[in-house]
Amino acid sequence: MGSETDLPGGVSPPAEGAFCCWCGRSAGSCDGAACRRALDPPRFCPVCGRRLRVLVTPSGMTASCGEHGPLAE
C-alpha cells in the first residue's frame, strides 16, 4: 500500500475533504489510507463525493469533478 504522498506523475494527493477520494464514502467512515489501492488515481471528489472524470496519460493524470472542477496538482 502506497503512502498518501507518493502519487506518481507529480500529482499531489487531494486535500482532506468531506469524502474519501479513493472510495467515495464520507470522511471518517473509512480508513483513507487503507481503502486506497497502490497506483490508483483518486476517483471521488473530496468535496461532494461524486465520481471524478479522470484522464490518465502515459506521463501524468488529471482528475476533475463536474461540480467542483479539477483537483489541484
Add this chain to the structure above:
Amino acid sequence: MSRTLIAEAGEQLLDRREQLTLDQLAALAEVPDTSIPSLTALAHEVRLAWCGPEVEVEGILSAKTGGCPEDCHFCSQSSRFETPVLATPFLDADEVLRAAEETARLGASEFCIVLAVRGPDERTMRRILELVPLVRDRVGINVAVSAGILTDDQARRFAEGGVHRYNHNLETARSYFPQIVTTHSFEERFETCRLVREHGMELCCGVLLGMGETPAQRIELIGQLREVEPAEVPVNFLNPRPGTPLGDRPLVEPLEALRWIALFRLGLPSVILRYAGGREVTLRELQALGLTSGINALIVGNYLTTLGRSPEADLQMLEDLRMPIGALSKVL
C-alpha cells in the same frame, strides 16, 4: 530432472531453433522454485537469440473510457459493474495528440489508442481513421489501436488507414474464457485476431494471468496464441479492481510471475513479449528480473485507468541492464 528438462529445452530452442511442444512446456511449468533462476536464464538467452537485445517501448491511452457493454470480469470499465471509473466520451484530437507527444518524448516507438467498446461503430471508425494519420504524421510514431471486435470490412479499413498494429487480447484460455466473459465468445476474439493478420496489420494479442486459471490452462493459452501468430504478446497480471467480480482475487506471487514470463518466452520464442498492466503490484522490487526472464518490451508510464511507475525509473532500469531501446518487428 529439472536440469535435464531445461538443458533439453535449451538445445532445442538455441541449437536446433525448434519450438517446444506444449507437453514440454507443461513439464517445465512444474520445475521447483529452486530451478526458476535456471528457467529464466534460458528464457533470457532465447529472447536474445531469437529477438536481439533491443527493448520496444510503448505508451497507451484510454481515448474512450468506461461504459463498455461487455462483462469482462476483470475490467473496471464495464458498465455492468459498479466501479469507481466514470465513463467519459472519446477524447478530442488535441488530447490524443498531447498524449502521443508525451509518449514519443519518453523514447517510445509505438502509441496505442484504446477504446472501451465491444467493437467500433461507424462514428468511432471515422474518428479513429482521422486520428491515426494525424498522430503518425505529426508525432512520428507508429500508431496502434485497440477497439474491440472487428468485422472483415473494419479490419480492412484500419489496415488501409495506417494502423500499424491492432491489439485484441485473448486474455485467457478457451476452456476458461466463459468463466471470465459471457457477453462474447472466445471464438469472436479469435476471429478478430485472424482478420487483423489477414489484412496485413501486426497483431498484438495479450494475456491476463491470475484470474483463477490453472497452469494447464496457461499452457493451453500458449497453444492458442501460436494459432493466431501474434507479433506481440503483452503479459498482464491481474491487478484486482474494486467493484469487479475479480476484485478480491489475490495477486500472482512474484516468483510465479517470473516462472510464467519465462514459460511464455520459451513457448513463443519469436514474439515481442511486453510487460503490461499489473507488473508493479505483482513483481514489486523484482521488475528488472522480468527483463532477464524473456520480456523484451514494456508499456512505459501509466496504463488505461491506473498509474504505472515513473517512466524515468523504467528508462533507468533499461540503461542499468544495458538494453537499448528500439522498434521491433516479429522475427520469423
